[in-house]
Each structure stands twice: as C-alpha cells, then as structure tokens.
Amino acid sequence: MKIWNGIAIAAAALPLLFSGAYADDSAKLKTLVVAVPSDPVSLEPGTNKAEPIGSEIILNVFDTLVAWTAPDFKVLEGRLAKSWTVSSDGKVFDFTLREGVKFQDGTAFDAAAVKFSLERTKATNPYVKATFDLIKEITVVSPTELKITLSGSYPAFLSILAQPQAGIVSPAAVAKYGDKFAAHPVGTGPFAFKSAQADTNVVLEANPDYFRGAPKLSQIIYRVIPDASTRRLELEGGGVDIVQQQGQLSAIAAEDIEALKANKDVKVLESSSQIIRQLEFNNSKTDGPFANVKAREAITHAIDYDGLLKGVFGGTAERVYGPLPSNNWAFNPKMKDLAPKYDPALAKKLLAEAGVNPSSLNLKLYSFQGPLWGAVATFVQANLADIGINATIEQTEFPALRTLQTSGQFDVALDGRQPWYNDPDAHITIGYLSSLANTAMTFRMPADKQLDDLILKAQQTPDLEARKQLYFTIQEEIAKRVPGAYLFSPKLIVFTRSNVEGLVVNSAPPLNEYWSVYKK
Amino acid sequence: MASFIIRRLIALIPVMFIVLVIVFSLVRIIPGDPATTLLGPGATQQQIDALRAQLNLNEPVVLQFYHYVVGLFMGDFGYSLKTGQPVAAEILARLPATIELSVLAMIAAIIVGIPIGVLSATRPNSFFDHVTRVVSLLGVSMPAFLLALVLQLVFANYLGWLPVSGRFSPYMPVETMTGFAILDGLLTHNFQGALGAVQHLILPTAVLAAFLAATLGRFVRNTMLDVMGEDFIRTAKAKGLRRHDIVLNHGLRNSLLPAVTIIGLKFAEMLGGAILTETIFAWPGIGRYMFEAIKNRDYPVIQGTTLVFALLFVLTSILVDVLYSVLDPRVRRKMG
Numbered sequence: 001m002k003i004w005n006g007i008a009i010a011a012a013a014l015p016l017l018f019s020g021a022y023a024d025d026s027a028k029l030k031t032l033v034v035a036v037p038s039d040p041v042s043l044e045p046g047t048n049k050a051e052p053i054g055s056e057i058i059l060n061v062f063d064t065l066v067a068w069t070a071p072d073f074k075v076l077e078g079r080l081a082k083s084w085t086v087s088s089d090g091k092v093f094d095f096t097l098r099e100g101v102k103f104q105d106g107t108a109f110d111a112a113a114v115k116f117s118l119e120r121t122k123a124t125n126p127y128v129k130a131t132f133d134l135i136k137e138i139t140v141v142s143p144t145e146l147k148i149t150l151s152g153s154y155p156a157f158l159s160i161l162a163q164p165q166a167g168i169v170s171p172a173a174v175a176k177y178g179d180k181f182a183a184h185p186v187g188t189g190p191f192a193f194k195s196a197q198a199d200t201n202v203v204l205e206a207n208p209d210y211f212r213g214a215p216k217l218s219q220i221i222y223r224v225i226p227d228a229s230t231r232r233l234e235l236e237g238g239g240v241d242i243v244q245q246q247g248q249l250s251a252i253a254a255e256d257i258e259a260l261k262a263n264k265d266v267k268v269l270e271s272s273s274q275i276i277r278q279l280e281f282n283n284s285k286t287d288g289p290f291a292n293v294k295a296r297e298a299i300t301h302a303i304d305y306d307g308l309l310k311g312v313f314g315g316t317a318e319r320v321y322g323p324l325p326s327n328n329w330a331f332n333p334k335m336k337d338l339a340p341k342y343d344p345a346l347a348k349k350l351l352a353e354a355g356v357n358p359s360s361l362n363l364k365l366y367s368f369q370g371p372l373w374g375a376v377a378t379f380v381q382a383n384l385a386d387i388g389i390n391a392t393i394e395q396t397e398f399p400a401l402r403t404l405q406t407s408g409q410f411d412v413a414l415d416g417r418q419p420w421y422n423d424p425d426a427h428i429t430i431g432y433l434s435s436l437a438n439t440a441m442t443f444r445m446p447a448d449k450q451l452d453d454l455i456l457k458a459q460q461t462p463d464l465e466a467r468k469q470l471y472f473t474i475q476e477e478i479a480k481r482v483p484g485a486y487l488f489s490p491k492l493i494v495f496t497r498s499n500v501e502g503l504v505v506n507s508a509p510p511l512n513e514y515w516s517v518y519k520k
Numbered sequence: 521m522a523s524f525i526i527r528r529l530i531a532l533i534p535v536m537f538i539v540l541v542i543v544f545s546l547v548r549i550i551p552g553d554p555a556t557t558l559l560g561p562g563a564t565q566q567q568i569d570a571l572r573a574q575l576n577l578n579e580p581v582v583l584q585f586y587h588y589v590v591g592l593f594m595g596d597f598g599y600s601l602k603t604g605q606p607v608a609a610e611i612l613a614r615l616p617a618t619i620e621l622s623v624l625a626m627i628a629a630i631i632v633g634i635p636i637g638v639l640s641a642t643r644p645n646s647f648f649d650h651v652t653r654v655v656s657l658l659g660v661s662m663p664a665f666l667l668a669l670v671l672q673l674v675f676a677n678y679l680g681w682l683p684v685s686g687r688f689s690p691y692m693p694v695e696t697m698t699g700f701a702i703l704d705g706l707l708t709h710n711f712q713g714a715l716g717a718v719q720h721l722i723l724p725t726a727v728l729a730a731f732l733a734a735t736l737g738r739f740v741r742n743t744m745l746d747v748m749g750e751d752f753i754r755t756a757k758a759k760g761l762r763r764h765d766i767v768l769n770h771g772l773r774n775s776l777l778p779a780v781t782i783i784g785l786k787f788a789e790m791l792g793g794a795i796l797t798e799t800i801f802a803w804p805g806i807g808r809y810m811f812e813a814i815k816n817r818d819y820p821v822i823q824g825t826t827l828v829f830a831l832l833f834v835l836t837s838i839l840v841d842v843l844y845s846v847l848d849p850r851v852r853r854k855m856g
Contacts, residue, residue: 027691028691031690031691033690038812039603041602041603042604047604049559049571050560050562126573126574127563127567127570127571129566129567130564197804198610198613198614198804199804200686200804223686223690223802224802224804225685225686225802226799226802226808226812227799227800229669230685230801230802233672233677233684234684236677237677237680237684239684239686397551398552398556399551399552399557399817400551403551403552415561430562430564440562441561
C-alpha cells in the first residue's frame with residue numbers, strides 16, 4: 001500500500017509542476033527572444049565569415065564606420081564616422097569620426113581604434129582577403145580623423161566598411177582577452193554581449209550609454225532552436241518573439257506563411273531581398289545543345305515565371321528581370337521590358353531555328369537539396385517538358401554540387417546568389433567576369449573582352465552616377481548573351497509576435513538591428 | 521571478477537583504435553570539404569583556399585592522423601573547424617544535457633515498461649493485455665518526431681501546461697555549474713529555475729521513454745510467458761508458493777536477464793544522443809552536436825564524438841556483463 005500512497009502524493013503534487021515558473025511581465029516586455037537555427041559561428045569581426053547569425057549579433061554589439069540607411073538601404077549613412085570624403089581617383093577615404101563615443105568596457109573610441117580594428121581583420125580574416133588586401137595604408141590623422149588609402153580604385157569599399165567584418169573592436173578588450181576575444185566581444189554597439197551557452201542561447205544586454213541613445217529593450221536572448229516546426233510552435237505559443245528566415249539555401253514553406261498570416265498573435269514582415277535564383281547554362285561550353293544563343297533564349301521563354309511565383313511561392317517571391325534584383329540601386333528599369341516572357345510557342349520556334357531537336361535532348365537539371373529547390377526544379381522540369389525537352393532532376397548535396405559546377409560538368413543547373421555586401425559588384429563581378437568563371441559558382445562566362453572591360457571599369461569608377469550608367473549598360477549586354485533564365489527573388493520574411501514594434505528588415509544582406517525595437 | 525573487468529578494459533584499446541581509424545578515414549571519404557561547406561555557395565576559390573590553409577587541411581592525411589593520435593594521448597581532441605573551440609570542452613559542455621535526458625528516460629521506461637510486461641504476461645489475452653499490446657505497438661512504431669509534435673501541440677500549445685522546447689525558460693535561465701540544469705538550479709538556490717528545468721524535461725523524456733518502454737514491455741511479456749511455462753515454475757506452484765513470489769522471484773528474475781541486455785544497449789544508444797528528440801526539443805545534447813558536425817564536415821568534432829560514443833558503448837556492455845553476473849550465479853562462476 002505504501003507505493004500507492006506515494007503515487008497518490010506524487011499525483012497530488014503534479015499540478016505544481018505545471019504552475020508557471022516565469023518572470024513577471026515587465027521583465028518579459030523588456031526582453032526580446034529571437035529564435036535562430038544554430039549557434040553563431042563567430043561573434044567578432046576578426047573571424048566572421050558572413051555567416052548570418054553571428055553577423056547579425058556582431059552588428060548589434062559592434063558599430064561600423066558607415067551603415068545603410070533604413071528603410072530602403074540604398075544610401076550610406078555615418079555611424080562611427082560623422083562624415084567622409086572620397087578622393088577623385090577613388091583611392092583615398094578621409095573620415096571624420098564621432099566624438100565622445102565609448103566602448104562597452106568604458107574605454108574611449110578614437111581613430112586609433114579604427115586603425116587597430118581594420119588592420120586586425122585584414123590580418124586574421126581570410127574571408128575578406130580580396131577586399132581588405134586593397135588597403136594600402138591607414139593613417140591616424142588625429143583622434144577624430146582617419147585616412148584610408150587603397151592601392152586601387154574600389155568604390156564598393158564603403159559598402160565593405162558597412163559589413164560585420166569591419167566592425168570596430170575595443171583594443172583594450174582585445175589586449176585583455178587575446179585569443180578569447182570571440183568569447184568576450186566588446187564594441188560600441190547598442191547591445192553588449194553578456195553570455196552564451198552552447199546550443200542553447202546567446203544573451204545581449206542593453207548598452208545604456210549607446211551614442212544614438214539607449215535601446216528600448218533591456219536584453220535580447222537568441223534561442224537556438226534547430227527544428228523549423230518547433231520554431232513555429234514556439235512563436236505561436238509566445239516562447240519566442242521573432243523567427244527569421246535564416247540560412248542561405250533554406251526558405252519557409254508557403255503553407256506555413258499562410259497559416260501564420262492567419263494567426264492574430266503573429267505579424268509577418270515581408271520585404272524584397274537582393275537574392276537571385278536562376279537556371280544557369282554552362283556558358284563556357286563551346287559544344288552541346290546550349291552553345292547556340294537561340295537555344296538558350298528558347299529555354300528562357302519556356303519558363304512560366306508568374307506561374308512559378310504563384311504556384312510554388314504563393315507570393316513570397318518576386319520576379320527577377322536580369323542580372324541585378326530590381327531593388328538594387330544600380331538596377332536598370334529597361335530590364336523589365338527586355339526580360340523574356342513566357343511563350344512556349346516562341347520557345348519551340350527558337351529551338352528549331354537553333355537546329356536543336358528537343359526530343360533528342362536528355363538534360364540533367366542539377367539543383368541544391370531541400371524541398372523548396374525540389375519544387376522549383378519540378379516546375380522547371382514540367383515547363384521544359386512542354387516544349388518537348390526531357391529533363392531529369394539531380395538534387396545534389398552542396399559541396400558535391402559545387403565541385404560539379406566549378407569544374408563545368410553540367411549543361412544546366414539551378415543556382416543563385418545572395419550578395420554578402422550591398423553593391424552591384426557583389427552580383428556582377430563574381431557572376432560574370434570571365435577570369436573568375438572557375439573560381440566560384442558563377443555563370444562560367446567565356447572570355448569576352450567587351451563585357452570584361454565593362455565590368456572592371458564599373459567596379460573601379462569612383463563617380464556614383466557614372467558607375468550606375470555603366471551597370472545599366474552591363475545589364476543590357478549580359479541580357480543579350482542569355483547566360484541563364486532568372487527565375488525569382490525570394491522575399492525576406494520575418495515573423496514576429498504582434499506586440500513587437502520598430503523592426504526594420506534589412507534587405508542586403510538580411511541582418512536586423514534591434515536598437516529601435518520594443519514590445520508593447 | 522576484477523580480472524574479468526581488467527581484461528575487458530584492456531580489450532577496449534584496440535577497439536577504440538579501430539573505431540578511430542574507420543571514422544578518421546570515413547569522414548574524409550565523404551565528398552565535400554569543410555572549408556567549402558563552412559563558407560557556403562557564394563564563396564570564391566580564393567576564400568576557400570585561404571580558409572583551408574588556416575585550418576591546416578592541406579596537410580597529408582597520414583600526418584593529420586599522426587598528430588591527432590599524439591594529441592589524443594595528451595587528452596587533446598583537437599579544435600572544431602567551425603568554431604575554433606576545443607572539442608573536448610565542447611563535448612563536456614553538452615554531455616550533461618544528454619545524460620540528464622537519457623537517465624531520466626531510462627528510469628521512466630523501466631518503471632512503465634517492466635510492470636506492464638509482467639502484468640500482461642500474468643494475464644495473457646486479458647483486456648489489459650490487449651490494450652497494452654496495442655499501445656506498445658504504437659509506441660514502437662510511431663516515429664519520434666510525430667509523437668513529439670503531438671505532445672508539443674497538446675501539452676504546450678493547446679493546454680499550455682508545459683514548454684514547447686529548450687532546457688529552461690529564457691526568462692528564468694539557470695546558471696551553469698555542473699551542467700545538469702535541475703541540479704544547477706538547486707545549487708544556485710534558483711528554485712524557480714530548477715522547477716522550470718523539470719518542466720522542460722517532461723516532454724522530451726516522454727518521447728524518448730515511449731519507444732523504450734514499449735520495447736521493454738513487449739519483450740518482458742514474451743520472455744515472461746516463456747519462463748512461466750517452464751518446469752521450475754510448475755514446481756514452485758506445486759510447492760504452494762504465493763503467486764506474487766512466483767511471478768517476481770522466479771518468473772521476473774529469469775526474464776530480466778535478456779531484458780538487461782536490451783536496456784544496456786538502448787541506454788548506450790541514448791547516451792550516444794537521441795538526435796531527433798534533441799533536435800525537435802532544442803535540447804543542447806551531444807547527438808545534435810554530432811549531427812551538426814556531420815553536416816558541416818567538422819572532422820575533429822565527428823571524430824571526438826564518435827570516440828566518446830564508442831567508449832560509452834563498450835563501457836555499458838561491460839556493465840551489462842557485470843550485471844549478468846549479479847543476476848545469474850552461473851555466469852558469476854564462469855567469470856571466476
């Protein structure tokens with residue numbers, strides 16, 4: 001009988017377990033809980049490799065010299081820099097810095113700290129080698145004046161300075177923690193790093209002395225929740241305040257978005273991204289079915305772009321008209337008319353003109369893994385079948401796909417680009433410059449002096465308006481060569497609890513600053 | 521007995537070495553290198569090459585192996601390619617979460633599974649037997665993610681009794697001392713935090729225990745039925761022993777022997793991390809850690825976690841053998 005007594009007592013005590021062990025509501029209102037799928041890789045500029053979670057935390061803990069102005073992110077504004085000038089040859093940048101700014105450890109911010117930080121990143125961070133190696137010299141003119149000299153003209157350099165790798169670190173903290181700085185990051189940002197537990201959370205605390213004013217929140221908790229359906233349940237139940245679409249290759253199923261839109265406790269913030277997804281041809285190939293431009297053109301007319309946006313994405317993606325997304329500052333509006341339209345009859349006609357017999361083709365359509373890529377590939381496959389082309393889908397694990405792609409063992413593949421800094425250079429140079437064809441997942445453009453010269457000139461022209469015109473021409477020139485079919489640009493989607501206010505979603509790259517966020 | 525254990529422990533060394541050789545070569549055979557995976561599709565060859573150099577991936581594999589083994593003897597498991605943190609410390613940080621979950625699930629499964637098996641076996645084909653057989657069939661065949669989702673929906677989102685996931689409430693964090701959340705809550709006098717940790721444990725424990733309890737229940741029922749048909753049970757009955765003496769002391773004790781093997785192996789498996797359960801419940805355990813490492817081609821982490829699993833597996837099987845000798849006097853004599 002004793003056992004039964006014990007069980008009875010335990011059963012009577014059970015409700016205690018279910019009673020709330022939670023903090024009071026005022027503390028909850030001051031705390032923002034953000035769900036992320038995994039731990040950040042690195043929490044400091046010196047080792048950041050543009051991995052999204054760590055990058056976002058860095059931009060909330062550290063400040064950069066300049067940043068993109070919300071809400072459309074087309075113009076740079078000063079952050080730790082009050083103002084700046086660029087020399088006419090585009091090589092020398094003179095910055096006037098903000099005065100009276102303090103790091104979170106109480107030490108003062110000055111030009112020497114900027115020099116220290118940028119030189120540190122240059123020395124330790126291989127990810128930004130190509131751009132940071134352009135820095136010839138950084139001179140501290142006075143505590144509030146700094147001169148950066150580049151070895152060549154590179155106007156996108158300012159955009160690089162807005163990146164997390166260019167965050168300004170506290171030299172005193174680096175001296176104090178040495179190798180362990182990533183575990184104790186100290187910057188000037190609106191939130192200071194407090195603690196991190198492996199695979200559990202990262203906690204940031206408000207910096208009351210922040211130079212733009214203390215943030216409205218008192219803390220941010222990043223909760224690591226790897227499973228997408230758990231993240232959704234947590235959001236619906238109020239266990240987290242914000243869930244973002246994270247990761248370069250993942251997206252949320254359209255059904256999930258619909259369900260969350262119908263939930264009155266949840267807000268769905270959608271904004272255009274600079275991500276482009278395309279079907280690309282192996283443009284280096286001189287033989288094969290797509291060596292003839294007419295055959296490539298045929299494929300671009302075979303795809304039902306609007307059907308794809310509606311059917312697969314339910315309105316959560318937008319049309320892409322050419323090599324640049326329409327929200328890029330250098331987007332050429334003419335591209336909207338130049339972009340191919342869905343016309344299967346024309347597609348068949350063009351194939352015939354190119355001398356390609358569609359039934360003789362047996363295409364392998366390579367793609368990334370995941371249900372979303374699978375759905376896109378299936379849609380494209382059906383479109384190709386409509387003009388008589390038989391394609392088999394090969395969804396391949398990323399590293400293996402990269403090897404196939406960079407070694408040119410394909411005819412058509414689904415691919416895409418998520419620029420890691422906000423500049424047309426991030427799409428155009430890497431994607432279409434022929435000398436870079438084998439070095440990354442690119443369009444594998446063949447040597448083409450006219451286009452190559454244009455790309456390099458646009459990359460190096462200091463004058464913004466002249467640059468823009470060059471990129472206008474480049475977009476038209478690339479469109480003429482039909483290197484691929486631009487399929488769609490997924491929107492950035494952030495889900496928040498309905499009481500979260502003041503969040504501005506950054507379009508490129510998708511990193512949110514929480515300084516202005518508060519809970520009602 | 522002592523010499524038996526020592527012999528088994530010595531045999532552990534070649535086993536671990538073979539495991540190490542296999543995993544070391546296997547991770548390098550699977551396509552995709554860590555630098556490429558870490559940097560993502562946008563990276564250029566230049567960026568990848570620079571990272572490869574920084575991570576010492578250009579060294580010949582044999583040399584990498586040699587350095588790794590030498591390091592192991594000094595307790596150095598290497599550094600994670602992804603985070604740059606020492607692997608041994610990262611494993612130790614996650615082990616308590618896994619142990620907490622698996623020990624509790626084990627206890628729950630034993631408390632539920634064995635009595636059900638015994639009761640079913642003593643009343644075969646009764647209503648109770650039929651119900652438990654259907655339920656345990658469900659328990660064995662229902663995928664963990666489905667059960668987890670149902671429990672999360674019902675107990676967390678619909679009833680609001682329990683949290684959806686995590687190890688403690690984000691608003692009521694428990695400071696890490698030992699790594700065991702409940703214990704840490706109590707040690708730091710954070711009783712609300714400890715209570716929160718208990719609440720967070722219930723659903724993942726239930727999911728993990730369900731499969732094991734069902735397996736155990738079915739297994740104990742079947743072996744009990746066999747044992748209860750043996751001659752010595754009839755003799756015991758003829759001697760006029762009380763029914764529950766026969767069931768518990770003669771029937772159960774003899775059926776437990778094979779059950780111990782199952783419990784041991786399943787327990788070792790759980791210590792190796794319940795990847796699905798840990799992932800769904802955002803439980804910061806070792807299974808999830810290894811899974812992420814495989815996705816990222818984080819060689820030192822895959823090697824380190826595999827070694828730890830292998831060690832736990834072998835140690836558990838030694839423990840099972842020792843338990844055998846406690847339960848079965850014949851085995852005890854053989855071990856000498």
